Amino acid sequence: MLSRAALQQQCRLIRRVPCHWQHSGNNQTIVVLRWNNRRWLSAKSTPVVEKAQTQQQEGRWRSSLRRFAFFVKMLRIPALGLSVYALGRQQGIIECSRNPRLIEDELLQTILMDVGVKDRSQVQIYSSEDSVTLAATSVGILQSKTIRIGNDIVRCASLFVRKKLAKAIQDVKDKQPSDVSQEDFIKACHKDENFAYWTQALYRVEGEDPNIPWKYILIDSPLANAFVTEILPQRFFVTTKMFDDYIENEDELAVVLGHEMSHLILGHVSQRNNLETALRTVEVLLLSIDPTEGLMSLGVIAGLAWMRGVLMASFSREHETEADELGTQLAAMACYDTKRGSLVMKKMHDHQVKMSGQPKSNSDSHLLHLLDSHPPSIDRYEKILKQSETENPQKYNSQCATIQERMIQAVWGGRGN
16 A cells, blocks of 8 residues: 555656546545556545546646647648638739739730740731731731631631530430429529530630630740630630741641640630649648658658649640540531641651650650650641541531632632622
8 A cells, every 4th residue: 555645656657657547435536556567556545636637637638739739730821822812813803803904915925925935026916807808918828827727716616615505405404394494494504514514615715705806816936836725815826936847738727726726615724723723732731731840841842743743744645635636626627638637746746756866655665754744746646647537528518518618709709899
């Protein structure tokens, strides 16, 4: 039996010594301590035991506070990031509403810098209505051709999306009872994901007003590129280097513009931005719970950045394949020879071989580079060439004949005047 003084000394170790509590018949508590497999039975000492119980309770509170503090620490960085994002978004909306023209010019300047252009004199901006005027001049043939083919692709893109949207509406209608009211039918359409997807696609192609003409921006740049972007909608961007190195005829230009329009229809830019935002959010969360208080942050940042790059590249390659398929279909709908147009990918492959000395193909013994944002050009060429067997002007023969007749009449009428 321990003395009172010895029990008090041992009770200080209760937080470190395994113990359990027992109650005697006269409402007094007895504590049983175990140390090195020895069982020590205390004397009846209620005040000492109550003090030990209080210390245990305080220890549990401290542990709970530490867990709560860790939870707050883990969330504070993402919370700050979201707050900064919300503040920046709100400020951007305010600035855009105050002076939309200035914001548009700044965005255009940013895009031009991405293709190596700093001087606005290297940029020519045309409207879809300028095709006839430019065709009458000896120096506007290239511009006129780009506008005319671009208009054909835009028209077919609008037609394609409207057909998809009509089918989505019909699918919703088939799921509704025959006596459904117009109000309930509209609500059902807005709840349908397919309807929402193609509605957004139509907005990206036609904008708020389908009568507003598209713009064509021809850039004198040493970088070969063609693209559309959602931040400056209803604009085709094409660099002169594309014509110098790859595009030699209208069919090749139609395949290229059809490919870029497909990115817009399928919403690839928005999907890419959403994925990148999600991945960066995960990075912030992982970095906020770094148990080494920053010692591992550099390694973690590098690893996460590499993983993000791999995922984004894989996502981008999938998008490029989808855009090739739909772009070829749009070019065929616009009555251009897709088999001949596929040669633009062969030229890109030949250029890569010339620059690197090694062809890039999935069929080679070399593994596909994980960080490549585009599939090998030779593989894209082979797929488009095979697709051209079914997606060609012959598939849309009646439509192409009507368009050709209208073009002949327009040219003949112009000569008659």
